[in-house]
Amino acid sequence: MGVATSTRTHRKGTHVSDRHEHPHHHSPTGLRHRLSHLLTPHSHETADKVDPALESSARGMRALWVSLAVLGVTALAQAVVVVASGSVALLGDTVHNAADALTAVPLGIAFVLGRRAATRRFTYGYGRAEDLAGLVIVLTIAASAAFAGWTAVDRLLDPRPVQHVPAVALAALVGFAGNEWVARYRIRVGRAIGSAALVADGLHARTDGFTSLAVLLGAGGSALGWQLADPIVGLAITAAIALVLRDAAREVFRRVMDAVDPALVDRAERALTEVAGVRGVGELRLRWIGHRLRAEVAVVVDGDVTVRQAHRIAVDAEHALLHAVPRLTAALVHADPEPAPGEADPHLPLAHHAAV
Numbered sequence: 049m050g051v052a053t054s055t056r057t058h059r060k061g062t063h064v065s066d067r068h069e070h071p072h073h074h075s076p077t078g079l080r081h082r083l084s085h086l087l088t089p090h091s092h093e094t095a096d097k098v099d100p101a102l103e104s105s106a107r108g109m110r111a112l113w114v115s116l117a118v119l120g121v122t123a124l125a126q127a128v129v130v131v132a133s134g135s136v137a138l139l140g141d142t143v144h145n146a147a148d149a150l151t152a153v154p155l156g157i158a159f160v161l162g163r164r165a166a167t168r169r170f171t172y173g174y175g176r177a178e179d180l181a182g183l184v185i186v187l188t189i190a191a192s193a194a195f196a197g198w199t200a201v202d203r204l205l206d207p208r209p210v211q212h213v214p215a216v217a218l219a220a221l222v223g224f225a226g227n228e229w230v231a232r233y234r235i236r237v238g239r240a241i242g243s244a245a246l247v248a249d250g251l252h253a254r255t256d257g258f259t260s261l262a263v264l265l266g267a268g269g270s271a272l273g274w275q276l277a278d279p280i281v282g283l284a285i286t287a288a289i290a291l292v293l294r295d296a297a298r299e300v301f302r303r304v305m306d307a308v309d310p311a312l313v314d315r316a317e318r319a320l321t322e323v324a325g326v327r328g329v330g331e332l333r334l335r336w337i338g339h340r341l342r343a344e345v346a347v348v349v350d351g352d353v354t355v356r357q358a359h360r361i362a363v364d365a366e367h368a369l370l371h372a373v374p375r376l377t378a379a380l381v382h383a384d385p386e387p388a389p390g391e392a393d394p395h396l397p398l399a400h401h402a403a404v
Contacts, residue, residue, distance in 0.1 A: 054089065056067045057127045060312070062121055063283070073110045075139065076084040076297035079337045082387075087326045095160040096198035098169045101110050107237055108237065108238075108241055108246055108339075108354045109153070109156060109159050109160070109235040109236070110158045110237075111233060111234055111246060112151065112152040112156050112159070113156070114151050114233065115149070115230045115233065115234055115249075115253070115333070116150075116152040116229050117231055118226055118229060119145055119146075119148055119149035119226060119227070119253070120146075120149045121145040121226070122145055122222060122223055122225075122226030122227070123145040123149060125219065126138060126141065126142040126145065126219045126223055127128060127146075127217055128217045129218075129219040130142050130219075131184070132164055132211060132212050132362040133210050133211045133212045133213070133215060133216050134198045134209075134210060134217065134283045135210045135216045135263070135266065135270075135278055136199070136202075136203040136278055136279055137216075137262070137263045137267075137278045137279070137281040137282040137285060137367055138216050138263050138266075139196075139199055139265040139280045140192075140195070140196030140200065140259075140285045140286065141200060141220070141223055141260050141263050141285060142223075142286070143192055143195055143196060143257055144196060144256055144259065144267075144289060145223060145226070145256055145260075146191045146226065147188050147189070147191070147192040148188075148227075148230075148249070148252055148253055148256055150188070150194075150253075150314050151181075151184070151188055151249055151343075152182040154180075154184040154185065154332040155178070155181045155185070155246065155249065157177065157308075158178045158180065158181035158338075159178070161174040161177040161338075162174050162175050162338045164176055169287055171341075172337055173332070173337065174338075175307070175336075175337035175338025175339070175340060176337060176338065177338070178243060178338040179300065179303050179304050179307035179336075179338075182244065182248060182296075182299075182300035182303065182304075183251055185248060185252070185298060185300070186293065186296050186297045188302055189252060189289060189292060189296060190293055192285055192289060193290050193293055196282060196285055196286045196289060197263055197282075197283065199282060200279045200280075200282030200283045200285075201279070202284060203278065203279035203282065204236065204276065204280070204283075206261055207276060208275065208281070209270070209274040209275055210266075210267070210270040210275075210278050213234050213267050213270050214267075215262075215264075216265040216267040216270075217263075217264055217268075218262065219259075219263070220261060220262075220263035220267065221258050221264070221265045222260075222352055223256070223257070223260030223263070224257045224258070224261050225257075226257075226261040227253045227254065227256040227257030227260060228253075228254065228257040230250070231251065231253040231254035231256075231257060232250075233250070234247070234249055234250030234253060235247055235250035235251065235254075236247055237249070238250055239337050242340065242341075242374070242375040243339040244299055244300070244303050244333070244337070244339070244341035246259065248296045248299055248300065250293075250294075251292065251295070251296070252292055253295060255288055255289070255290075255292045258288065259284075259285040259288050259289070260403070262281050262284055262285055262288070263281060263285075265277065265281050266278040266280070266281030266282070268295075269281075277287060288315055301308055303336055306335045306336070308334045308335065308341070310339075313332060313334060313335055314375055315373055316332060316334065316343065316345070316369055316373050317329050317332060317373060318372070319368045319369055319373070320332075320345065320347060320365055320368065321371065322344070323347075323361065323364050323365045323368050323369065324358070324361070324364065324375070325349055325350070325353070325360075325361035325362060325364070325388050326347045326348070326349065326350040326365060327347075327349060327350065328346070328347070328348035328386075328398065329345065329346075329347055329348070330346035330348060330384060331344075331345065331348075332344075332345045332404070333345070334376075336375075339375065340376075340377045341373060341374075341375045341376040341377070342374055342376070342377070342378050343369055343376055343378075343380070344372070344379070344382075345359070345365070345369070345379065345381055345382070346381075346382045346383075346384050347362065347363050347365050347381060347383055347384070348383075348384050348385075348386050349383045349384070349385065349386065350386055351385035351386045351387070351388055351391075357381040359383070359404065361383060362382070362383045363396075365370075365379075366381045367377045369372060369381075
């Protein structure tokens, strides 16, 4: 007989994702050792295992608050020097560091919301709050770039000497050290838990570190008596921030639009074709919800198997996906009967509901 079945959880009050909050080990993929890859927010690194949602959120929260403390102290130290020196290059760097530290607030809220259980209204849970936090981060980067650019242009039109140049140079080194430490920490944790927003925030901090080093150039030019060096470096910092803004906005836009790495789709298809009883793979969809993936797929099975046999194949297919696709915590697998000669399409009654 023809069979169409899907794997689901039938216990009252239990969601599909609840059944898969256990570790699944995966083989780590190689990293592309290129600068372009390093500076592009990337969230599909394979980890050794999928952490439970609670532990993932706890690690993310820890990374956020530690970063907030380190960058807050860094920005405060730089602000003191800005007041004494009047350096607009250092001012732009300081404002950007402070904005970067404050992005911990929306991300912290997102992680807290993400730990809440799904409800009858929010049936997929609250993981999407991370994507909203990513949008806030992008807007914060944009605002800091606009402020830094405006300040630098104003100083170009009205040049003034920079005071206490050695202190400015020292503050630049402090800014670099603080940002690089935070960047490494955020990126490591973000990739470990699969959070694109946290990785993007870490890359933002990394570029802040390099812009802090650029302040040294302005300090050197000021020491040699070239007053335009400081605002020119300020404009260079603005350009660097704009590059990070472009990459972060692109990644967050893709996540909001449910984009996934095509390599993940290929991996899922290969895993499904190796499952005993699967004759073919139909429609396959993957989507990120926070830092976790969900899948929906239709597989083709022998049309003469029983409902129980088709369900067993669907369960095996789901299990294969959970092992093959990193960050995947739930999959809805639908089994379609293999078409027989002269048999009408079993989905024909749904044709008039198709989107146009």
